[in-house]
Amino acid sequence: MKIGLLGFGKTGKAVAAVILQNKEFSLEWVYRRTPHLEGRNVPEFLGIESDHPGRVYSAETIGMSALLAQHPVDLIIDFSSETGIYTYGEAAAELGVKIISAVSHYSENEKELLKKLAEKTVVFWSPNITLGVNYLLFAAQFLKKIAPWVDIEINEEHFKEKVGTSGTAVKLAKALELPEEEINSVRAGGIVGKHEVIFGFPFQTVRLIHESISREAFGNGVVFVAQNIKDRAAGLYKFEDILLPYFSTEQN
CATH class of the missing domain: 3.30.360.10 (Dihydrodipicolinate Reductase; domain 2)
Structure with missing residues (x-):
């Protein structure tokens, strides 16, 4: 599963570290607002041995539509900000790219946008993804x-x-x-x-x-969610939708 990541602060870096060490996924790129770190290789930057491409791109150099065309992904993970969804949402939904948002707060406008995007692709949102x-x-x-x-x-x-x-x-x-x-x-x-x-x-x-205990917990949560939404139909999902089947007392 090819992954693109928005948000490369302390938590974003910890999430990237977890993804880089998971063989089910390939971190294709990290997308940032500013050109700081642009062109850097994420595995090398984090000191992790990995063959993931993991290159850093910035909004000042390339738009999201162009980035998705040149470096397609199956899933975008958002640890950026409340307004980050406007950067990639429409472009991702048009291509059927799944979205996992771990942004803590959204206003009603952003929540409505998530619902709109969910008509075309899988959209998962949790204020805390651990x-x-x-x-x-x-x-x-x-x-x-x-x-x-x-x-x-x-x-x-x-x-x-x-x-x-x-x-x-x-x-x-x-x-x-x-x-x-x-x-x-x-x-x-x-x-x-x-x-x-x-x-x-x-x-x-x-x-x-x-x-x-460590921000890597957010990375583990992302992996769990990604594994559980990969075969889902388009729609807006929350953690309860994924966990509920696990709480069944019936034996498989």
Whole structure:
């Protein structure tokens, strides 16, 4: 499966490192807004032995339509920004290139664009693409279903530079029908990301905790999603759509 990557910050680099070491995929290119690093070979830049092409291109030098024509891919992975979808969305959808977006926040305009693109190709979006945190989301919903009257608190901790409430925490709050304003946020040091859901029962508590130890966890999540959407029909998918079959108690 040939892959193109948008977003080459700390998380993007970690995701690229995971993809480069997976034999099922080939990282064809990384696309950046600025020409910084343009022409560099990603495996060499990251110090990873790999035969993936992995060349860096920039929007200042080549447009997405031209890039897809010259270096076609099966899947685009987006770790860029809220507006990144406008850079590649239409071009990818026209060619049937699958899209995995791990952008934390989208406005209603971008969400509508995702739905539009999903009419032509597979579009997957998750504010947090780590497998563990999405398992936490499922488990939390099941526990609340068992005890809908339980007291619930959501805590999220991230690195000091992270702006705004965690998109994952917001998603947890919505799934558990809690006000977003009641999310407890901490910003300190080099915390990668931690989410905790506390269930307060009479005489006992249950704590569900997910902590990202390394940003490579996002790469593992991308690989899991890519493996599970490769044969899907066009449409807009979320993590629940992929995980639900795994929660079946029936034996295959």
